[in-house]
Amino acid sequence: MSFLISKVRAAQAVACVFVSLFLSFSSLIAEGTEATHWGFGPLEMFPVESQIQLVCSLDANNDGLSDLIVSNPRKSELTLLLNQTGHEGANPEGNRQGWKNVNDGVNRLPPDSRFKTKSILIQSRPKALVAGALDQDGLPEIIFYDDRETLTVLWNGKEGAWSEKTAWRVTDGIPGLKSLMIRDLNMDALPDIALLCESRVSIFYNKGGRQFDQPRNIQIPSGVTSFEPVDVNQDHQLDLVFHVPNRKDGLYVCLRNATSFGNFIQVPSIPFAKVFWQHDTHHGKVQMLAISDHLDQILAYELGSRPSAKSDRKNGLRRSADDSLP
DSSP: OOOOOOHHHHHHHHHHHHHHHHHHHHHHHHHTOOOSOOOOOOEEEOOOOSOOOEEEEEOTTSSSSOEEEEEOTTSSEEEEEEEOTTSTTOOHHHHHHHHHOEETTEEEOOTTTTEEEEEEEOSSOEEEEEEEOOSSSSOOEEEEEETTSEEEEEOOOGGGOOOOEEEEEOTTBOOSTTSEEEEOTTSSSSOEEEEEBSSEEEEEOEEETTEEOOOEEEEOOTTOOEEEEEOTTSSSSOEEEEEOTTOTTOEEEEEEOSSSEEEEEEEOOOOOSEEEEEEETTTTEEEEEEEOSSSSSEEEEEEEOOOOSSOSOOOEEEESSOSSOO
C-alpha cells in the first residue's frame, strides 16, 4: 500500500508529530491525574513552509514548554517555533476554531494558534542540526553543520538573542539526523560536541565558560553513516557505537578508557539498513533495534559478550527472542 503525500504536507507532518507527543504527555503530567489509557490525540497540522528537512525540539526560553527549531535547505536561516500554549498573546480563538475543523483525524490550525514564529539568519544552509545546553545558564544552544563546511554554536542570549557564536572549520562533515550530537563524552559534567565526518569523528570537549578544546579526532571505518554514545560494558563511561548500513559485520564499538577512546571492535552481524540504540536501565543491558531491507521484520538485539570460534574476542549480538542470528 502506498500513500501520495506532497513534500509540503510531509514536512509539516514531521513538526506536528513533535507537537502531538508534547501536548498529549504534558497535559497528563500537568493535571496530576493517573491516566488509565495511553495514546495520541488528533494530529495537529500548522502551516510553516515547504521542504523542511531538519527538525529538533528545545525549550528555547526556559518556560517549560517544548519549542521547535526547523531548517529549510533552500534558505540561509533557521525557523524557531516558540510554543505559546497558555501564554498571554496566544490565539485561543484560532485554536478553538481549529479544533472544530477535524478532517480524517487532522486538526488544521492557524499558524499563530500554538507557535510564535521567529527567524534566525545564519547566512548558510544547515546539513545537520541539534540543540542542547552547553553552558550553565540553563538555556539551550543551537548547533549546526552547514554547506560552508563550518560547525557553529549559536549561544542562547538574553531576550531571545542568538548573536554570539563559536565556529570551527570542518571540511568533511556528514549531513544527516544522526551525524551531530551533544553529550558528556568524558564524564566531566560538561556537555561536549561530536560531529561525524567521512573518515573520523571530531569531538570538541567543553572546557566551560563557552570555551572548547581543539577537536580530538577518532579515525573510523569507511562507510559509517551514524553513531551513538552508549555504555556498552557497564563501566559508567560512554562508549561509541558505529554503523555501516547494509554491510555484513557493519557494526563497530569503540570503548572509552580512563583518558580516551580505544581501538575499534567489529561486532558480528547481518546487514542492517538502520539501527537504533538504547540502554535498558531495568536489565542493565544495551539494546539495539534494527531494520533489515531483506527481512520483513524489526529485529531486537542485546549487545554483550559471547564466545567466538574464530577469535578470542568476546563481543557480539544476541537476539532478544532467539539466541541465533537470522
